[in-house]
Amino acid sequence: MEPVFANKVALVTGAGKNIGRTIALDFAARGAAVVVNGRSDRTAVDAVVGEITASGGRAIGCIADVSDPAATQRMVEDAVAAFGGLDILVSNAGLRRQTKFLDMSFAEWREILSVALDGAFILARAAVPQMIGRGGGSIVALSGISTHVGTANRCHVSASKAGLEGLMRALAIELAPHQITCNSVAPGAVDTVRGASAGTMPSTLAEKGIPLGRKAAVEEISAAVRFLAGPDGRYITGQTLHVNGGVFLT
Numbered sequence: 001m002e003p004v005f006a007n008k009v010a011l012v013t014g015a016g017k018n019i020g021r022t023i024a025l026d027f028a029a030r031g032a033a034v035v036v037n038g039r040s041d042r043t044a045v046d047a048v049v050g051e052i053t054a055s056g057g058r059a060i061g062c063i064a065d066v067s068d069p070a071a072t073q074r075m076v077e078d079a080v081a082a083f084g085g086l087d088i089l090v091s092n093a094g095l096r097r098q099t100k101f102l103d104m105s106f107a108e109w110r111e112i113l114s115v116a117l118d119g120a121f122i123l124a125r126a127a128v129p130q131m132i133g134r135g136g137g138s139i140v141a142l143s144g145i146s147t148h149v150g151t152a153n154r155c156h157v158s159a160s161k162a163g164l165e166g167l168m169r170a171l172a173i174e175l176a177p178h179q180i181t182c183n184s185v186a187p188g189a190v191d192t193v194r195g196a197s198a199g200t201m202p203s204t205l206a207e208k209g210i211p212l213g214r215k216a217a218v219e220e221i222s223a224a225v226r227f228l229a230g231p232d233g234r235y236i237t238g239q240t241l242h243v244n245g246g247v248f249l250t
Contacts, residue, residue: 003031004230009083011035011076011127013066013119014093016044018192019142022218023090023225024048028057030226033083036061037075039093039115058083066093066119069126076126086130088229091120091141094160098153109156116160120167128175136179138229141168142221143186143240148248161186165240172238181237183228188244191215211246 010027014020016038025048028034034052036059038045045061052059060082064071079086094116099108120141131137146154147161165184172182189210224243227233242248 001029004226005030005032005088008032008087009035009079009085010088010090010229011037011079011086011123012090012092013037013123014039015048015090016041019187019190019218019221020090020092021048022222023092024059025051026219026222026226027088027229028052028059029055032088033058035059035075035079035082035086037066037093038063039065065115066091066123067114069122072119072122073126076130080130085134086127087134087137089123089127089131089137089139090225090229091123091139091164093119094142094157096154096157099156100153101155104156112156113160113163116157117163117167120164124167124171128178128180131180132178137181138233139168139171139175139180139182140225140228141165141182141184142225143184145186145188145242145244145248148186148242168240169238176237181228181234183233183237184240185221185224185228186240186242186244186248187216187221188242188247189215190221191217209247210244214245216243216245 010032012020012024015024015036024034024036036045036048049059049061062075062078064075066072095112141164143161143165147158168182168184224241
């Protein structure tokens with residue numbers, strides 16, 4: 001593979017499994033030193049780090065709740081101590097729940113927003129000074145299709161992702177003078193192992209409703225993230241790249 005991320009350092013949150021894991025492995029295979037983050041599953045994080053180092057790559061694992069500013073700052077400091085800086089932030093961590101609006105507590109609402117939206121803000125606050133010091137960088141946030149097509153029982157998830165895309169657009173303008181690009185990738189249905197709390201796949205995202213007739217492979221989502229974070233995406237900022245097989249058209 002072409003080492004397009006040689007001498008780059010990437011932090012990927014929620015990287016113990018599924019899309020995050022694939023992004024971490026993809027970046028490492030292309031030369032990046034990778035900080036593999038997870039919220040609590042040390043075994044999964046260590047396994048990804050092991051895959052990277054076994055292939056000759058460089059990686060460290062960091063257990064940190066991205067909604068905790070102190071823990072997130074320590075994680076960025078660990079990245080700097082291990083690899084000398086930070087160039088790429090992939091804000092992938094998020095929680096998915098299916099709860100009817102009238103059954104949803106404010107505590108659950110805040111829990112979902114605290115990871116995908118608050119976490120992205122906290123991560124960027126910690127990471128951007130490092131990117132400025134290195135002359136630029138890239139932030140890519142993982143959004144989703146639910147916020148664009150409307151999905152029942154997910155108003156908190158949809159709100160968090162809509163806010164996330166708004167945050168990326170605002171940061172794109174504010175950080176452009178520092179040569180830091182900020183974009184979102186919005187996957188549709190992806191062929192991953194769904195956590196129990198995510199519930200069943202909404203009928204609007206079932207394969208029979210996808211024009212291309214199948215779910216995305218995790219590698220197809222990773223490829224979109226790689227493009228936006230890599231050298232070919234340096235003139236793209238403030239955008240949401242939809243990867244959904246034709247379910248939602250911009």
